[in-house]
Amino acid sequence: MFIGAIGCEPLQLARVQLERSESLETYQKHGGYESLRKVLDGMSPDDVIGELKKSALRGRGGAGFPTGMKWSFVPKDSPKPKYVVCNADESEPGTFKDRYIMERDPHMLIEGMLIAAYALGSKTCYIYTRGEYRYIIEIMDRAIAEARAAGLVGEKILGKDFACEVYTHSGAGAYICGEETALLNSLEGLRGHPRMKPPFPAVAGLYGCPTVVNNVETLTAVPDIIRMGGEAYQKLGTEKSGGTKLWSVSGHVNRPGVYELPMGYADMEKFIMEDCQGIPNGRKLKAVIPGGSSVYIMPASDIEGKNVTMDYEGLVAAGSMVGSGGFIVMDDTVDIFESTKNLTEFYKHESCGWCTPCREGTDWLVKVFKRIARGEGKPDDAQLLLDLCDNIEGKSFCPLGDAASWPIQSAIKKFPEDFRRHLAPLAGGNGHKSLSTL
Numbered sequence: 001m002f003i004g005a006i007g008c009e010p011l012q013l014a015r016v017q018l019e020r021s022e023s024l025e026t027y028q029k030h031g032g033y034e035s036l037r038k039v040l041d042g043m044s045p046d047d048v049i050g051e052l053k054k055s056a057l058r059g060r061g062g063a064g065f066p067t068g069m070k071w072s073f074v075p076k077d078s079p080k081p082k083y084v085v086c087n088a089d090e091s092e093p094g095t096f097k098d099r100y101i102m103e104r105d106p107h108m109l110i111e112g113m114l115i116a117a118y119a120l121g122s123k124t125c126y127i128y129t130r131g132e133y134r135y136i137i138e139i140m141d142r143a144i145a146e147a148r149a150a151g152l153v154g155e156k157i158l159g160k161d162f163a164c165e166v167y168t169h170s171g172a173g174a175y176i177c178g179e180e181t182a183l184l185n186s187l188e189g190l191r192g193h194p195r196m197k198p199p200f201p202a203v204a205g206l207y208g209c210p211t212v213v214n215n216v217e218t219l220t221a222v223p224d225i226i227r228m229g230g231e232a233y234q235k236l237g238t239e240k241s242g243g244t245k246l247w248s249v250s251g252h253v254n255r256p257g258v259y260e261l262p263m264g265y266a267d268m269e270k271f272i273m274e275d276c277q278g279i280p281n282g283r284k285l286k287a288v289i290p291g292g293s294s295v296y297i298m299p300a301s302d303i304e305g306k307n308v309t310m311d312y313e314g315l316v317a318a319g320s321m322v323g324s325g326g327f328i329v330m331d332d333t334v335d336i337f338e339s340t341k342n343l344t345e346f347y348k349h350e351s352c353g354w355c356t357p358c359r360e361g362t363d364w365l366v367k368v369f370k371r372i373a374r375g376e377g378k379p380d381d382a383q384l385l386l387d388l389c390d391n392i393e394g395k396s397f398c399p400l401g402d403a404a405s406w407p408i409q410s411a412i413k414k415f416p417e418d419f420r421r422h423l424a425p426l427a428g429g430n431g432h433k434s435l436s437t438l
């Protein structure tokens with residue numbers, strides 16, 4: 001497994017392979033908490049938010065919302081307490097970069113959260129991890145205790161007039177709790193159902209108070225942005241997608257791992273074939289899901305010779321999305337019908353049941369997939385899957401419904417043969433009207 005940066009100096013992966021990288025001693029030896037010191041020594045909250053805006057940092061949890069702008073939505077004059085919540089749910093299939101940061105460099109997250117808390121006028125931070133990350137809570141708790149003993153968490157941080165507590169909280173293992181409002185419900189001890197937006201968490205979040213929810217990778221970018229300045233950070237990437245990005249690479253590549261690349265890295269084909277050292281066993285590239293399972297699947301023909309740049313704009317132009325950066329590579333042995341069926345079963349299992357289109361729709365999708373897999377598919381079943389997706393996408397209460405629809409829509413569009421093959425036996429080779437028009 002490869003861990004490191006390509007095409008840039010490592011920022012978020014700078015320390016992860018050092019001995020005792022999780023310790024405060026190692027972190028401080030390599031510049032740790034100096035950005036917090038810089039902030040407390042002479043920057044106003046507005047200065048910090050200004051640097052974040054200049055950095056063009058976009059949220060790494062999936063939606064890519066500009067972080068500085070999100071922070072600026074928190075009302076300054078609210079008499080209510082304000083909260084900083086780290087989304088460490090990381091349940092997106094194929095995504096394992098947040099886990100890696102927390103395991104190996106937990107103080108980077110604590111420092112990022114403290115700087116966020118200072119900028120937002122918050123005294124309380126929560127780190128919400130998925131249920132399966134119990135061991136990470138232990139690592140984080142140890143790091144928080146170490147930071148508290150060193151005067152970096154608690155009262156009078158670094159001797160200044162700034163107090164802040166950091167707490168960890170474990171989910172119980174539900175994908176929906178990565179959705180920020182379901183996460184907030186879960187953190188309050190309620191069932192992890194999403195909330196209506198607006199109001200957005202920045203205005204009415206945890207306990208109805210102004211709250212910023214950010215992904216682990218987003219928050220751990222903050223110390224470097226403060227250290228080097230927002231403009232310099234932005235220049236590492238592109239105008240609209242600043243800085244560097246972590247990609248967790250899995251599947252059919254010779255060198256899977258966590259890769260840090262400058263935003264706008266050119267290009268995706270080179271990344272797969274050279275940096276990830278190509279496809280094992282002499283097989284051919286068939287498809288890539290670049291941003292965790294909740295994005296459109298890309299066939300090799302949309303990647304090879306197409307100079308796809310790896311940033312928000314480049315991937316949208318190429319027909320997919322950055323999403324969570326969970327980069328899943330598939331060779332030509334993969335049956336896209338089967339892999340999409342597998343993902344659909346995941347979304348059905350994880351649908352929280354709160355809204356009808358997602359609860360009922362994902363169940364129907366699985367039923368149709370299973371029927372086709374049993375060899376009992378009907379000629380119109382591919383079209384039926386698309387119709388079901390159409391009735392879920394944009395109609396569910398939260399984006400989980402969209403996330404369940406997109407892989408299917410793109411799989412049928414880009415890999416009709418893989419669906420046709422499964423439907424062929426029943427039709428006895430006499431053709432499928434709906435499939436032939438795909």
Ligand SMILES: Cc1cc2nc3c(=O)[nH]c(=O)nc-3n(C[C@H](O)[C@H](O)[C@H](O)COP(=O)(O)O)c2cc1C
Pocket residue numbers: 058059060061062063064065067087088089090091092175176177178179180181213214215216218219398399400403
């Ligand atoms: C079903 C679903 C699951 C999600 N899971 C995660 C997750 O595991 N981690 C994450 O950071 N964001 C996840 N998100 C996105 C969050 O709702 C939110 O956009 C993010 O935490 C905001 O942080 P950012 O601006 O730093 O990206 C998920 C969204 C949906 C709809």
